[in-house]
Amino acid sequence: MAKGSSPVDSAPADFSRAALLERLERETFDIAVIGGGITGAGIARDAALRGLTVALVEKGDFASGTSGRSSRLIHGGLRYLRQGQMRLVREALRERGLLLRLAPHLVRPAPIVLPLYADSHHRPLRLRFGLVGYDLLAGGLGIGRHHGLSPERTLQGEPQLRAEGLQVGFRYFDAVTDDARLTLTVALSAMRLGAVAVNYVEAVGLEETGGHIASVHYRDLIGGGQGTVRARAVVSAAGPWTDQVRSLAGASSLLRPTKGIHLVVPRARLAINAVVAFGWGGRDLFAMPHGQHSYVGTTDTDYADDPGAAEADHEDVAYVLEAANGTFATGLSMSDVVATWAGVRPLLREEGAPSSVPRDYEILDGPPGLYTICGGKLTTFRSMAEHLLDYVIERDGTRFPRRPARCRTARVPLPGGAVADFRRYEKEAVAALRDGWQIPEEAAARLVAAYGTEHVRVLSHAVREPDLLQPLAPGCPVLAAEVVHAARQEMAVTLEDFLRRRSDLMLFGQDGGRALRDEAARLMARSLGWSRQETRRQLAAYREAVARMTAFRSRAETSAAEAGA
Numbered sequence: 017m018a019k020g021s022s023p024v025d026s027a028p029a030d031f032s033r034a035a036l037l038e039r040l041e042r043e044t045f046d047i048a049v050i051g052g053g054i055t056g057a058g059i060a061r062d063a064a065l066r067g068l069t070v071a072l073v074e075k076g077d078f079a080s081g082t083s084g085r086s087s088r089l090i091h092g093g094l095r096y097l098r099q100g101q102m103r104l105v106r107e108a109l110r111e112r113g114l115l116l117r118l119a120p121h122l123v124r125p126a127p128i129v130l131p132l133y134a135d136s137h138h139r140p141l142r143l144r145f146g147l148v149g150y151d152l153l154a155g156g157l158g159i160g161r162h163h164g165l166s167p168e169r170t171l172q173g174e175p176q177l178r179a180e181g182l183q184v185g186f187r188y189f190d191a192v193t194d195d196a197r198l199t200l201t202v203a204l205s206a207m208r209l210g211a212v213a214v215n216y217v218e219a220v221g222l223e224e225t226g227g228h229i230a231s232v233h234y235r236d237l238i239g240g241g242q243g244t245v246r247a248r249a250v251v252s253a254a255g256p257w258t259d260q261v262r263s264l265a266g267a268s269s270l271l272r273p274t275k276g277i278h279l280v281v282p283r284a285r286l287a288i289n290a291v292v293a294f295g296w297g298g299r300d301l302f303a304m305p306h307g308q309h310s311y312v313g314t315t316d317t318d319y320a321d322d323p324g325a326a327e328a329d330h331e332d333v334a335y336v337l338e339a340a341n342g343t344f345a346t347g348l349s350m351s352d353v354v355a356t357w358a359g360v361r362p363l364l365r366e367e368g369a370p371s372s373v374p375r376d377y378e379i380l381d382g383p384p385g386l387y388t389i390c391g392g393k394l395t396t397f398r399s400m401a402e403h404l405l406d407y408v409i410e411r412d413g414t415r416f417p418r419r420p421a422r423c424r425t426a427r428v429p430l431p432g433g434a435v436a437d438f439r440r441y442e443k444e445a446v447a448a449l450r451d452g453w454q455i456p457e458e459a460a461a462r463l464v465a466a467y468g469t470e471h472v473r474v475l476s477h478a479v480r481e482p483d484l485l486q487p488l489a490p491g492c493p494v495l496a497a498e499v500v501h502a503a504r505q506e507m508a509v510t511l512e513d514f515l516r517r518r519s520d521l522m523l524f525g526q527d528g529g530r531a532l533r534d535e536a537a538r539l540m541a542r543s544l545g546w547s548r549q550e551t552r553r554q555l556a557a558y559r560e561a562v563a564r565m566t567a568f569r570s571r572a573e574t575s576a577a578e579a580g581a
């Protein structure tokens with residue numbers, strides 16, 4: 017079924033955990049990366065494509081940090097234009113255009129509707145100039161030009177928008193993605209190119225040899241073992257954990273992290289047809305349609321606790337609901353919220369209110385042998401990796417036994433995306449899966465959207481077991497074969513790895529995937545050899561994660577009970 021090929025589309029390497037850990041210990045790498053979010057995964061892939069040897073350790077799952085908790089936009093960032101950050105916007109728009117071509121299955125153009133009310137912090141004329149600039153800066157990599165909408169046409173497209181005070185609307189274009197899948201695809205691509213990337217391995221120490229950091233001590237959080245990665249250069253791509261990793265080398269702290277949350281409601285309660293960008297209290301928020309659900313975000317508040325423990329609390333949810341209810345005439349309440357997620361922005365420390373902190377990235381050198389990259393955006397991961405590696409090669413390139421090639425990531429498609437006309441391919445593939453394999457249309461569409469041309473690898477698990485072609489539960493768009501594929505080929509180690517990041521059923525499934533979690537656990541247990549006790553433990557851990565996601569309600573219920581008493 018797949019047309020075209022690229023170096024990344026070759027047969028997968030041995031991704032068995034034992035084999036990867038053995039290589040981590042045995043080999044000396046050109047580069048060791050700490051952190052398996054989009055930044056670290058992007059660096060590992062770029063380095064592997066340049067012919068460097070790479071190790072990557074990730075203390076949780078790939079994308080378990082900020083990269084799996086974003087707004088899922090691949091965008092230039094219209095509001096950064098308002099802040100005069102032309103360079104940042106131009107770079108992000110170029111990256112958006114490249115990703116639309118290199119990963120057309122995972123990054124899709126999306127029309128965005130922007131209603132402007134009388135009390136908005138945006139001025140219509142300035143916004144129009146901004147949108148003209150946005151179109152121009154995208155140049156040949158643009159998606160489409162913006163246009164203005166009368167209040168009537170704005171409401172025709174989005175009937176749930178409030179009519180009173182609506183002055184004008186705009187329609188422009190950006191792109192949306194599945195952030196966790198994008199990150200995972202980049203990491204898996206790096207591995208196919210020879211990188212050794214392992215999840216659930218935590219860097220716990222950095223060691224110098226001859227005045228140069230040359231070893232990363234690690235702990236295997238699954239098997240309990242420990243070991244050392246030897247490398248010629250070490251890169252910290254630890255997102256909001258940057259200061260903790262730098263402290264392992266006695267380096268200074270850099271970050272002023274902020275938290276942003278999203279909440280998910282049934283589509284029937286927030287029936288939007290396109291992404292809606294709206295202003296509230298001087299801030300910009302987005303409401304995005306996603307299958308049977310819509311999600312809304314985000315907030316921007318200082319956050320000083322453990323980034324891994326960030327959750328949406330009662331105030332966060334109340335704020336987003338207030339903003340949504342001020343813009344849409346739908347009367348959302350806490351009880352409509354079926355899921356939430358919270359991410360921590362790895363922003364560089366600057367004085368001022370949180371939302372005025374610029375989203376840019378920094379590359380820091382030192383102590384010798386350690387390079388730190390932090391800040392940036394999901395959208396700009398490719399160019400961040402390119403700049404970081406150019407810098408490392410310039411400073412430390414003589415340490416590498418071979419001269420690295422130039423960056424190739426702007427040309428080599430991501431796995432699943434090497435098709436000239438992806439939309440046509442997608443149409444034909446979905447029809448073939450529906451008519452030839454009897455796969456329900458929604459599941460077929462998801463399969464091709466998530467894996468692109470690689471969906472045939474998922475189907476291959478069903479050749480001997482046709483039952484795997486069934487959805488995980490009636491009406492669910494995810495096939496049983498995807499669980500087996502995730503465990504065998506995508507390094508899913510826990511039930512949450514599958515239900516939250518290989519699929520997003522935890523966030524967008526019915527009741528956090530209640531109807532299908534047992535079946536998913538059964539299939540993972542079979543693939544990974546879990547005992548009954550381990551399967552029960554995985555299910556309990558998953559239920560706890562779902563409960564944390566909706567814990568904001570207990571505060572709401574307590575307040576309601578107190579008010580009623």
Ligand SMILES: Cc1cc2nc3c(=O)[nH]c(=O)nc-3n(C[C@H](O)[C@H](O)[C@H](O)COP(=O)(O)OP(=O)(O)OC[C@H]3O[C@@H](n4cnc5c(N)ncnc54)[C@H](O)[C@@H]3O)c2cc1C
Pocket residue numbers: 050051052053054055056073074075076077078079080081082083084085086087088089090091217218219220253254255256257261274275276277314358359360361362390391392393394395396
């Ligand atoms: C609410 C919100 C919305 C956003 N929306 C968008 C958007 O729509 N579009 C966009 O372009 N950008 C968006 N961003 C920004 C974007 O998500 C981040 O810039 C990006 O994901 C950061 O990626 P990262 O790899 O640097 O960090 P992370 O994804 O956090 O990765 C760092 C990784 O390092 C690992 N790690 C930490 N310490 C260790 C250790 N000792 N050993 C091993 N591993 C370790 C962590 O487990 C983590 O997985 C958003 C951010 C937030 C918070």
